[in-house]
Amino acid sequence: LKIDSTVEPLVREAFAGAVNKNGKRLEDAIAAIAGRGDDATTKALALALAVDNVALTLIHSGQRPPDAQLEYLAQRLAADAADWAPDVVTREKARSFLGSLVDPAPTALPWGEVAMLAFGTGGWLLAAFLPDDKDWTDFLDEIEDALESVEES
Amino acid sequence: MPTPRDAKRDQQVGRPTRPRREKWTSPAAVGVAYTAAQGVWSVTSAFLHVPQAGMQTGVVVIAVAGIGHSVQTWLDERRKRKEEGDD
Numbered sequence: 075l076k077i078d079s080t081v082e083p084l085v086r087e088a089f090a091g092a093v094n095k096n097g098k099r100l101e102d103a104i105a106a107i108a109g110r111g112d113d114a115t116t117k118a119l120a121l122a123l124a125v126d127n128v129a130l131t132l133i134h135s136g137q138r139p140p141d142a143q144l145e146y147l148a149q150r151l152a153a154d155a156a157d158w159a160p161d162v163v164t165r166e167k168a169r170s171f172l173g174s175l176v177d178p179a180p181t182a183l184p185w186g187e188v189a190m191l192a193f194g195t196g197g198w199l200l201a202a203f204l205p206d207d208k209d210w211t212d213f214l215d216e217i218e219d220a221l222e223s224v225e226e227s
Numbered sequence: 228m229p230t231p232r233d234a235k236r237d238q239q240v241g242r243p244t245r246p247r248r249e250k251w252t253s254p255a256a257v258g259v260a261y262t263a264a265q266g267v268w269s270v271t272s273a274f275l276h277v278p279q280a281g282m283q284t285g286v287v288v289i290a291v292a293g294i295g296h297s298v299q300t301w302l303d304e305r306r307k308r309k310e311e312g313d314d
Contacts, residue, residue, distance in 0.1 A: 101302060108298035113290040115298060116275060123274050124267040133229050143228045150231050161305070178273035185294050186301025188274055202231035221267070 077218055081117045084110070085193075086214065088122070092197025093210050097158035100197075104189045119185075121221075122192040127175050128217045129199040144172045151198050162190045171195060 084107045091100030107118045130139065139147065148169035155163030167183075171191045174181055181188065201210040271277070277289050 101306075105299060105302050108295045108302070110295065111290075112292060112295045115295040116277075116290045119275060119294070120271040123271045127267045127270045139228070146228070147231070154231075161309075174273065175270055178269040180273050180276060184301050185291075185297040186305065189298050189301075192274075198231070203229055 077121060077222055078114075078117050081107075081110075081114050081121065082218070084114070085118050085121050085125075086211070088118075088193040089125075089197040089200060089210075089214065092158065092194045093201045095154070095157040100158060100190070100193060104186075104193060107189075115185075119189060119192060121218075122189075122196050123175075124221055125214065125217050126192060126196045126199060128220060129196065129213065130172070130175055132217070133199065133203045138176050139172075144176070145169060148172055150202075151195060154198055154202070155194060159190055159194055162187055163194050167191065168195065 084103065088100060088103035088107065091097070091103050108115050110118075131137075134143070148165050151168045151172075152163055152165040155168070167187070168191070170181075172195070175195075183191070197210075200213050204210060204213060275291055275294075277291065
């Protein structure tokens with residue numbers, strides 16, 4: 075995966091909004107992405123979804139999280155999102171989103187909800203499972219490098 | 228199973244972009260990440276409704292028509308709903 079260097083900072087900023095529990099920052103970042111047009115929005119969402127998928131897998135040591143774990147994660151994610159997107163990242167939607175990450179299936183969600191869930195979930199996954207000596211941006215860097223290494227190898 | 232915790236958020240404003248490196252240098256997890264990264268195309272394809280044939284080794288070559296406008300419209304409508312809810 076060749077990551078577009080003009081899109082990557084926008085994706086990082088959107089994740090930062092969720093990491094910092096700042097709903098306005100998250101919304102503004104998504105609006106900035108959407109304002110760049112269809113190509114940039116498609117690339118940004120594709121990157122965010124890829125990061126979400128790899129982060130969820132890495133957190134669980136390469137294994138698909140069991141359904142009970144997905145239920146638990148959805149509950150915790152929704153509780154976290156109560157501060158920054160309570161109307162979108164509900165327990166039910168979080169569970170559905172996490173399920174679609176591990177068992178890919180077409181969704182019927184509006185693009186805006188996909189964006190909020192992708193960036194919101196990603197920010198949470200990047201920040202909520204770290205050891206003390208790591209920053210969420212370290213985790214994101216590692217994932218992006220891994221994504222690019224697939225093409226390079 | 229891993230359990231989340233409340234992240235250290237106060238210091239985490241985030242770097243504006245990632246540092247460029249020669250290659251990934253976390254050997255303990257590289258195998259897991261590489262395997263996971265190989266499978267992401269089915270996820271992005273499903274969410275974005277883009278056939279995997281429309282991707283080339285993960286590069287999305289087909290922009291989803293109207294997606295930028297759709298996201299912007301959804302954000303605007305959500306903002307209006309929130310403002311109406313606040314009134």
